Amino acid sequence: MSRDTTARLHIDWTRCDGHGSCAELLPGLLGVDDFGYPVARSGERDPAVPRRDRDAAQHAVRNCPVMALRLYRVDHSGTRR
Amino acid sequence: MTSARRLLQDQDRHGPLPALRLDALLDAVSESGLTGRGGGGFPTATKVRAVASRPRKPVVVGNGLEGEPLSSKDAVLLGHNPHLVLDGLDVVARALRARRAVLAVGADLDPGPVVEAARGRRIEVVTVEGGFVAGQESALVNQLDGRPPVPSDPFTRVTESGIAGRPTLVLNVETLAHLALVVRHGAEWFRQVGTRDEPGTSLFTISGAVRRPGVVEVPRGTSIREVLAPAEPDPSSAVLVGGYHGAWVTDLDVPLTARGLKPFRAAVGAGVLHVLGAGVCPLVFAAEVVDYLAGESAAQCGPCLNGLPHLAGLLHRLASGDRDPALPAETSRMARLVTGRGACAHPDGSARFVASTLAVFAEHVGAHLQGWCPSETRSAAS
């Protein structure tokens, strides 16, 4: 597996309720679909978070009322926060 | 040439398999090139290694749920040769020093032969609730662990933490049967049939417009036409490869390998081959399939819970003669929308089936939009 050190935003779909704060805080990264759920604009499953959006992403993680978000980085052995 | 009847051959019990140490088992399985037969096609050695690398003693689970309605290979295997499956489960559990070894079977299966064969072994045979999604790896683990039979967020893999928080190895029963044979006869023997990239044999369930539906065992890499031959298929334009999450293939001479199926965006999956009858409208068939898939959603994830019924609705409109020219594009859009946005591959697989239907039967779709159907009947005969 290649080493990929970009920070990524993971959505726990079993928790996501379509509340929408994340899309408000990260409008460049996330849109909203027909049913109110977040869509990664890049089409990735866990969209990469550019450095300039790092703070907003952390805000989104804290703000999600059902704790459906997490930020992580992949290192050479596995996943890590 | 070695016979292809390996799993379905009548076998006397040869006595217990040699207890292999983990490294010996990993070597044998790795060299054999065995991949998962439950649909994922993942290299088995990699999965075993992932669980072995964790500090806690693992739990090993044989997955015999077979939630796909078109598939019956696991049921046939368990009825015919349960000892082989249990041998495989046994040898893996011992090599991993597993805390528990469980064989999970669906409620439809008669557990008698399996329970009988499990006597005296350190294996629990558990009957679990069925359903399309219940056989998914994390859903099965959840059910065995006393939770609802729905998938978990894949961020934490079951190989890291599964039943009782232990690393859990879930292998399809056919995979376990092949594994038992690899341990008994060696990796080289396993590779005597099949292709270099996809060695060994596979079980296929044949259904649809065929005179003799059922389960066959063939070397991997066999063409669709050759696999279907004993089932006596009607002449057909397309075969659904991979079940309700699969894709249509129109060239029957294509070998059943990843490379051969790639142009059709299909995969061998769990070995389901469904022949489309000449009089069956593929759009009506597809609409009914997606109805079923929508109903089988675990109803946890918004895009799947909302998107699949939407997809079913769109297909029904297409099938029933709605001539809105925007329908195909809207259906494609909805299929793309649900892909990759759920805790499991249910929406992805459903979207793949829909996209394949629209692509392979594009002319048929065109005809419907003009108000007529090329097929003779309008109901999906099963």
Add this chain to the structure above:
Amino acid sequence: MTPHVTGPLTSALWDLGRGTGVVALAMFTLSLVLGIVARSGRRVPGLGRFGISDLHRTAALTGTGLIVLHVATLLLDPFAQLRLVDLLVPFLATYRPLWLGLGTLAVDLLVVVTAASLLRHRIGPKLFRAVHWATYALWPMALLHALRAGTNSGDLWFRGLAVVCVASVVTAAAWRLAPSFAERGWSRRTRRTA
């Protein structure tokens, strides 16, 4: 009951003790109402949904901080006759034990709710939500404590504040229970069992 002032510092402590309590009540009222707005998924122009959640949290934490001060000053204030045990075990105080005891209970609940909130990413959404329901018990306790153990209940400004607090919570709670609330997600999910 008029306070018996013995020195300027004591008077200051007493003022601070009461002041922090009153403002904390206002904060918790605000937080509760905002919590209901957040749950509704409605967007408020200018704030967005994330802004509502942020405010809800800020108000709650501010209230909590004020309660820490409230308790600390009252512990230090000889006039209040508050002992450490009164922080944990309710109804043991000499002065209006029932109403002060409600304050004690509220503080105990507040500790649990705050801990669960700060650790919510560790304990998971189900446990967090279960504990968070306690806020619906916490607010009435705080209100009754303020009305009956507090010494400003006779003052007009306090009565006005109390009326505003009660009115907002009653309105918000009624809205929460109304069918038109249409909360996102939870009520619409049917969890299947195969």
